[in-house]
Amino acid sequence: MGYAAIYPTDAIEAHRAFIARCRALRPVEEYRAVTPGEWDEFFGHFERRKVALGDCGRAYGTDCAHEHACVRCSVLIVHATERPRLVEIRNNLLSRILEAEREGWLGEIEGLQSSLTHAEEKLAQLDAQIARKPTAVDLGVPTFRDITARTPTTTRPPE
Numbered sequence: 001m002g003y004a005a006i007y008p009t010d011a012i013e014a015h016r017a018f019i020a021r022c023r024a025l026r027p028v029e030e031y032r033a034v035t036p037g038e039w040d041e042f043f044g045h046f047e048r049r050k051v052a053l054g055d056c057g058r059a060y061g062t063d064c065a066h067e068h069a070c071v072r073c074s075v076l077i078v079h080a081t082e083r084p085r086l087v088e089i090r091n092n093l094l095s096r097i098l099e100a101e102r103e104g105w106l107g108e109i110e111g112l113q114s115s116l117t118h119a120e121e122k123l124a125q126l127d128a129q130i131a132r133k134p135t136a137v138d139l140g141v142p143t144f145r146d147i148t149a150r151t152p153t154t155t156r157p158p159e
Contacts, residue, residue, distance in 0.1 A: 053086060053122075054079040072118045078126050080133075086126065090119040 023031065042060065049056040057075035058064065066073045071089060078086060093116040100108040 051076070053082045053089075069115065071115055071122065076122070078122055080126060080130055083123070083126055083130070086119060086123055090116065090123060093119060 045060050049058070051070050053070060053076060055077045056064070056070065056073070057077050058073075064073070070076045071086075093112055097109060097112045097116065100106075100112060
């Protein structure tokens with residue numbers, strides 16, 4: 001067994017050397033300055049992720065796998081304030097499923113059932129999130145008065 005002392009400067013230098021080796025393997029044009037148009041596109045990506053129920057959490061530069069049927073998407077982040085809208089969507093799906101069954105639109109039923117399942121899952125997740133939110137946990141952190149208040153009976157530790 002051996003012992004090695006690793007100092008912060010050693011770790012930083014090793015990391016910088018690793019980054020330099022990685023960059024040497026990549027094409028130089030990848031390290032050019034970003035244009036204002038590219039910055040606008042990048043920041044615009046996040047603005048375009050705002051949807052009716054909340055925010056789309058998909059990564060920059062990726063396409064929507066669900067063709068903007070957001071209720072089915074696992075990366076949809078539903079805002080708690082949009083719960084009534086989600087309930088309305090779920091109720092609408094239920095009535096559309098009944099209509100499709102009544103009319104014999106078997107092709108519609110499967111897609112609507114899938115959307116309904118996802119909507120109910122999102123409602124359950126949102127309800128669990130809302131239920132957890134108001135719960136405060138007392139960590140027992142002392143107040144300023146507890147820290148600074150001294151009484152005559154307080155003894156000082158030996159110096």
